[in-house]
Amino acid sequence: MRESRSNSGGDLSPDVLVVGAGPVGLTAAAELRRRGIDVRIVDRLRARMPFAKAVGIQPRTLEVWDRMGCVRPVLDVAVPMRGQLVYVNGAEQARIDLVLPPEVPYGFAALPQYETERILAELLARLGTEVERGTALLSFEQDADGVTARLVSDDDGDDGAEPVEEEVRCRYLVGCDGAHSAVRKGLGLSFEGSAFPATYMLGDVEVGWDLPAGYGVRSMHRDADGEVDDVLVCIPLPGPGRYRVSMTAPAEFSAPDGAGRRKGGPEEGGGVAHGLAGGAAPGVADIQAVLDRLAPRPVTATRLRWSSVFRISHRLVDRYGEGRVFVAGDAAHIHPPTGAQGMNTGIQDAYNLAWKLALAVEGGAHAGLLASYDVERRPVGEEVVGRTVRHAAEGVQADPEDPVTLMLREAQLLVGYRGSPIVGPPDLVVEAGTGPQPGDRAPDCGGLAGDIAAYPLRLYDLLRERGHVLVLYGEGDAGSVAGFRRLADAARLLTRGRTDACAVLAGADGESFAAASSADGTRLPLYRDVRGEFALRYAVSTPTAFLVRPDGYLGARIAPPGEQRLAAHLATVFRT
Numbered sequence: 001m002r003e004s005r006s007n008s009g010g011d012l013s014p015d016v017l018v019v020g021a022g023p024v025g026l027t028a029a030a031e032l033r034r035r036g037i038d039v040r041i042v043d044r045l046r047a048r049m050p051f052a053k054a055v056g057i058q059p060r061t062l063e064v065w066d067r068m069g070c071v072r073p074v075l076d077v078a079v080p081m082r083g084q085l086v087y088v089n090g091a092e093q094a095r096i097d098l099v100l101p102p103e104v105p106y107g108f109a110a111l112p113q114y115e116t117e118r119i120l121a122e123l124l125a126r127l128g129t130e131v132e133r134g135t136a137l138l139s140f141e142q143d144a145d146g147v148t149a150r151l152v153s154d155d156d157g158d159d160g161a162e163p164v165e166e167e168v169r170c171r172y173l174v175g176c177d178g179a180h181s182a183v184r185k186g187l188g189l190s191f192e193g194s195a196f197p198a199t200y201m202l203g204d205v206e207v208g209w210d211l212p213a214g215y216g217v218r219s220m221h222r223d224a225d226g227e228v229d230d231v232l233v234c235i236p237l238p239g240p241g242r243y244r245v246s247m248t249a250p251a252e253f254s255a256p257d258g259a260g261r262r263k264g265g266p267e268e269g270g271g272v273a274h275g276l277a278g279g280a281a282p283g284v285a286d287i288q289a290v291l292d293r294l295a296p297r298p299v300t301a302t303r304l305r306w307s308s309v310f311r312i313s314h315r316l317v318d319r320y321g322e323g324r325v326f327v328a329g330d331a332a333h334i335h336p337p338t339g340a341q342g343m344n345t346g347i348q349d350a351y352n353l354a355w356k357l358a359l360a361v362e363g364g365a366h367a368g369l370l371a372s373y374d375v376e377r378r379p380v381g382e383e384v385v386g387r388t389v390r391h392a393a394e395g396v397q398a399d400p401e402d403p404v405t406l407m408l409r410e411a412q413l414l415v416g417y418r419g420s421p422i423v424g425p426p427d428l429v430v431e432a433g434t435g436p437q438p439g440d441r442a443p444d445c446g447g448l449a450g451d452i453a454a455y456p457l458r459l460y461d462l463l464r465e466r467g468h469v470l471v472l473y474g475e476g477d478a479g480s481v482a483g484f485r486r487l488a489d490a491a492r493l494l495t496r497g498r499t500d501a502c503a504v505l506a507g508a509d510g511e512s513f514a515a516a517s518s519a520d521g522t523r524l525p526l527y528r529d530v531r532g533e534f535a536l537r538y539a540v541s542t543p544t545a546f547l548v549r550p551d552g553y554l555g556a557r558i559a560p561p562g563e564q565r566l567a568a569h570l571a572t573v574f575r576t
Contacts, residue, residue: 014038015361017149017170019183021045021131023054023113024329024346025176026120031068031354033127035467037361040168041124042135042151044177048121051306052112052204052244055235056081056340060412060441062106064351067552069465070123071106077115079238081108082214087296089221100407103537105444105460108411110236112204112244113343137182138165140173142324147173172357173325176350179315181331187322193315193385196336199249201282201290203307206241207234209297217243219294232294235340245301246310246337247290253282253309281307312336314389316381320374326353333381335388344412345384348551349377355467355550364498364575368421376417416440417553424556424569427544435539438556442548443538447531448504457527459504459534467550468499468573472561473534474543476505476526483561485524487545490563494576499547502527504534 018029021043029041057078065071086094098108121131135153142148151166175183184191211217214236221230234243284304291299314335320327329346353373359365387409408414417423418439426437436443448457463469470491472484481503488501502525529535538546545561546554547569556569570576 014040014170016172018174019137020177023116023343024350027347028174028350028354030124032358033129035358037358039129042132044136046134048114048117050114054113054343055110055244057109057111058344058412059106061344061347073119078109078111080214081110084216087219140186146171147324175327175331176329177331179330179334184327184331187325190318191315195313200246200310201249202246202310203287204244204305205301206303207299208241209299249309314385316385320378333385335385341384341388351551352377366573372422376420380415422572427557436554438554440554442552442554445533445537447533448527449530450527462502466500469548470499470501471546472503473540476507487561488524494570495574504529
């Protein structure tokens with residue numbers, strides 16, 4: 001008999017229940033906790049899986065972790081991804097170098113998923129929340145005031161222990177529970193798409209070739225008709241000669257029905273299978289057979305850490321949430337692993353949602369703020385699904401975009417939200433394409449000097465671990481600084497203290513810095529744009545106000561700075 005317990009009375013605790021403790025759920029939980037929100041995070045698995053599944057870390061994700069204050073441990077253990085070598089029928093066809101503009105603060109990296117989860121779980125623990133493992137979501141119901149969820153767990157973690165059912169009452173529920181999401185099914189969201197017919201093998205091995213370090217390998221065989229009939233993809237991992245290899249699986253590893261499908265309808269967990277499969281796993285001899293056919297150098301695979309068979313489908317939900325329940329990551333979109341877009345897209349889903357949920361829990365959100373999650377993120381998921389399906393069939397190098405645009409898009413630095421109801425209108429002073437507009441990612445820049453620090457700062461140093469930040473640009477005379485101070489005070493008042501502010505000045509002197517203190521003693525931090533990098537990256541030469549959102553996107557660009565336009569924008573985000 002199952003034991004039951006309940007907190008379904010009037011107590012809405014926790015504020016947010018997160019289901020799924022992969023990178024997406026951990027990001028959501030950590031960002032909510034960072035903002036002071038009471039969170040529970042549960043996962044049906046009793047322990048973190050020791051598999052190098054999602055391994056590619058995009059530059060944009062590193063920027064997110066920088067803003068959250070946890071990028072340093074990632075940089076300590078990840079390895080750089082410098083490019084990809086492409087071979088066809090044994091001959092090198094292309095060498096793709098992953099080069100980004102110099103103002104982008106981070107490059108591409110590779111890190112096993114279990115390490116990503118460890119780092120995020122340690123951040124969450126420092127914030128006072130532990131993952132509740134061995135705990136699954138059974139069902140949920142929502143009403144106007146909250147969500148009632150039924151959980152089942154094994155308190156002792158012992159196989160013989162009686163499972164315990166629990167009823168939890170929370171304000172919001174976030175499903176980060178993967179491709180077979182119970183939250184998505186409970187909401188009744190459609191998950192339309194299709195499947196790739198092939199079955200693939202995945203393995204974590206060491207190889208001893210002399211190819212350049214930091215480069216992935218894509219080796220294909222084309223038949224007499226020019227069709228790809230065999231493929232090998234190798235991604236470097238931390239450790240000498242270590243790679244995660246994926247390849248087409250031989251017939252004996254295919255699904256029982258030969259089509260990568262589960263029997264039964266979607267309500268029984270059927271439909272197109274996606275992800276790692278159970279059953280027999282390939283051995284080192286199976287992987288070696290593919291290396292013998294396709295490796296660009298003669299090589300022997302050793303030290304097989306783990307392996308699996310996996311299948312790929314591509315699907316997208318019809319909406320990212322309903323009422324007080326939301327989905328993120330693989331629960332909302334699945335697609336080929338080409339370009340390492342999946343986990344990174346999910347992390348950014350969670351980051352976009354978390355600051356909005358935090359503001360809603362605090363009672364400071366505009367009524368339409370949570371609806372902007374679907375408006376902003378679903379088009380991103382749709383684009384990623386379409387692009388990865390195309391690249392899986394044709395290769396990244398077949399994309400028609402120019403190399404710089406292609407690289408920025410793969411790095412997820414071109415994701416933007418222009419036209420979102422919570423970003424301001426375009427700044428007509430700036431010509432199209434010359435500077436970031438509302439809804440665009442706020443670019444980084446260097447060369448900012450304060451009056452205390454003896455070293456130059458980056459703009460991202462000023463944004464780290466903050467919420468909304470009002471960045472004011474102008475000359476360094478005392479009059480303009482006093483005007484900036486008044487605007488910063490107005491922003492803090494309108495948002496009930498939820499907006500920080502700083503000023504970046506083209507020139508500044510001691511009088512300007514003295515003028516930075518407001519009547520109540522609150523100081524407006526001032527920084528000199530000593531190398532002109534801010535003016536260049538933001539295409540600005542006259543006084544301008546930028547509101548940078550907690551997720552690092554511009555909410556507004558206002559020139560000249562004025563309280564009326566700023567208040568109008570803030571009223572679309574905050575309950576002012």
